[in-house]
Amino acid sequence: MSQSTSVIGAAAVFAVALGTLVAGEARAAGPTGACLLTPEVVRLSGTQSAPGSRGSMTLTQPGSPFEITVDEGGFQTFDIEIQVEQMRKRRGAVYVAWAAKPELDEWVQLGTLGEDNRLAGRVAWNQFLIFVSEEASADVERWQGPIMLTGLSPSGRLHTMAGHGPFEAMNCQLYY
Known part of the structure; x- marks a missing residue:
């Protein structure tokens, strides 16, 4: 041959x-x-204000003929479903879900948790935090009450090793 x-x-x-x-x-x-990527499930953890609380967020890619959907700024778009499995709720309080960039310089209110402790929303940032706050009213522009649950997008876990381990003398904040 x-x-x-x-x-x-x-x-x-x-x-x-x-x-x-x-x-x-x-x-x-x-x-x-349109092909969708495999959903990513991320754990939501309780804070000091809500010890023992837990939940999850499921990230999926909105339908697109190109498999990955981006917004007009070029940021990857995610559909998010938040589900709270366990959290002590205070009578009369409203539980609001937020998405924010890691620096907390930009944020968006995703909405309030429903009676079924679920909420669906959409985020168009490459790295983001998701958190749930306890509020007196859903009519707030920025969270005011205690943060009950937090979670981090998978890409938010990417971090430089500067400032850690053998590089402790370096300031990792210089690399952001």
């Missing part, structure tokens, strides 16, 4: 494998043809 024949054979095997993969994605995509 010549070298060109084996290259053509390898290309044919690759084409069949690629065709199978693409066909499999098309079947999994549903009627719109």
Whole structure:
């Protein structure tokens, strides 16, 4: 067998494998043809104001023919479903979910938890925090009450090693 024949054979095997993969994605995509990434489940942890509280947020990618949806600024867009499994609630209080950039210089209110302790929203930041605050009213522009639950986007866990371990003499804040 010549070298060109084996290259053509390898290309044919690759084409069949690629065709199978693409066909499999098309079947999994549903009627719109948009492929969604696997949902990411992130734990929400109770703070000192709500010890023992816990919940989760499920991040999914909104449908798109390009698999990843971005907003007009180029930030990846996530649909978020928040579910609180356990949290002591105070009578008359409203529990508001927020998303914020890690520096807390920008934030958005996602809404209030429903009777079923769930909330759905959308965030378009590459790295973000999610937190739930206890408020007297849902009509607040910025959280005022205690933070009850917190969580961090998967990309928010990326961090430089400057300032840690063998690099403790370096200030990691210089790298942000």
